[in-house]
Amino acid sequence: MTNIIATTIVGASGRMGQMLVKAVADHPEMDLAGVVDRPGCDWIGRDVGVAMGGPELGLTVEEDPLPAFARSQAVIDFTTPEATVAHAALAAQARLVHVIGTTGLSDTDLEKLSAAARHATIIRAGNMSLGVNLLTMLTRKVAEALGPEFDIEIVESHHRHKVDAPSGTALMLGEAAADGRGISLAENSERGRDGITGARAPGAIGFAALRGGDIVGEHDVIFAGAGERIKLSHIATDRMLFARGALRAAIWGQNRKPGEYDMMDVLGL
Numbered sequence: 001m002t003n004i005i006a007t008t009i010v011g012a013s014g015r016m017g018q019m020l021v022k023a024v025a026d027h028p029e030m031d032l033a034g035v036v037d038r039p040g041c042d043w044i045g046r047d048v049g050v051a052m053g054g055p056e057l058g059l060t061v062e063e064d065p066l067p068a069f070a071r072s073q074a075v076i077d078f079t080t081p082e083a084t085v086a087h088a089a090l091a092a093q094a095r096l097v098h099v100i101g102t103t104g105l106s107d108t109d110l111e112k113l114s115a116a117a118r119h120a121t122i123i124r125a126g127n128m129s130l131g132v133n134l135l136t137m138l139t140r141k142v143a144e145a146l147g148p149e150f151d152i153e154i155v156e157s158h159h160r161h162k163v164d165a166p167s168g169t170a171l172m173l174g175e176a177a178a179d180g181r182g183i184s185l186a187e188n189s190e191r192g193r194d195g196i197t198g199a200r201a202p203g204a205i206g207f208a209a210l211r212g213g214d215i216v217g218e219h220d221v222i223f224a225g226a227g228e229r230i231k232l233s234h235i236a237t238d239r240m241l242f243a244r245g246a247l248r249a250a251i252w253g254q255n256r257k258p259g260e261y262d263m264m265d266v267l268g269l
């Protein structure tokens, strides 16, 4: 018999939240058990289907996550760093699978997530798509194969509303490149160049961020050598891609031991 997974979506009114509500409502192995958004959000108290401009889904948007978490097995969270850290503590109390897509988390936030992962099964990734996780694997391999005579630059483009830079995906790709080279990303990043910057530091991994319009998410990893360049690219054209990955993670996480996992674990890459 199929186990139907009771799932809460936090940040339901957001760009990703709406994708996730649709995806869970349509999924044969999932049941939409709760929809939550921040206090003051004008969706609070409304039926989530109607708030999204469609038919009733029979579920009201709540501001208190606790009751929703209490009736759930999984929570999917694409919100803000502050909200995600708060949700992680509650998900740990309720022993849930907590799927986190939120980016822009600080080192302190990550420490708090690690503490929560003693009791919750946390699956977190800066990008939940199969394509980007494959690109991450390839980036590690190419960085390892080419060596430091090739300069690595990561270029990302996103919609005008995105608040964090570099993107979570760009940082994931940067970590993979640094890993491939056997160096620390924190000690070898070049970010936000402007003015008389001086020449590129040998071995640095550079980041550039573009923001505009409705770009869903584009990432290039460029390996620039003498007389040749290799470019690995991923273009997302539909946010449902990320939602599908998040649902796959929530299902994969059921009955796993508490701890911290990522999409590489989920996808078996």
Ligand SMILES: NC(=O)C1=CN([C@@H]2O[C@H](COP(=O)(O)OP(=O)(O)OC[C@H]3O[C@@H](n4cnc5c(N)ncnc54)[C@H](O)[C@@H]3O)[C@@H](O)[C@H]2O)C=CC1
Pocket: 010, 011, 012, 013, 014, 015, 016, 017, 036, 037, 038, 039, 041, 078, 079, 080, 082, 083, 100, 101, 102, 103, 104, 125, 126, 127, 128, 129, 168, 242
């Ligand atoms: N890992 C991945 O594959 C992807 C990650 N993201 C990340 O997901 C996050 C959200 O992205 P968007 O949906 O574009 O942003 P958004 O701004 O459209 O949505 C964020 C939602 O979180 C809600 N929220 C804020 N504080 C809250 C709280 N305390 N409790 C409950 N809800 C709260 C907001 O009201 C809003 O509905 C960003 O960090 C983004 O980078 C986005 C797409 C894919």
Ligand SMILES: O=C(O)C1=N[C@H](C(=O)O)C[C@H](O)C1
Pocket: 103, 126, 127, 158, 162, 166, 167, 168, 169, 170, 216, 217, 218
């Ligand atoms: O904010 C977004 O939109 C996205 N955020 C993620 C990131 O920071 O990499 C993933 C995706 O690129 C879309």
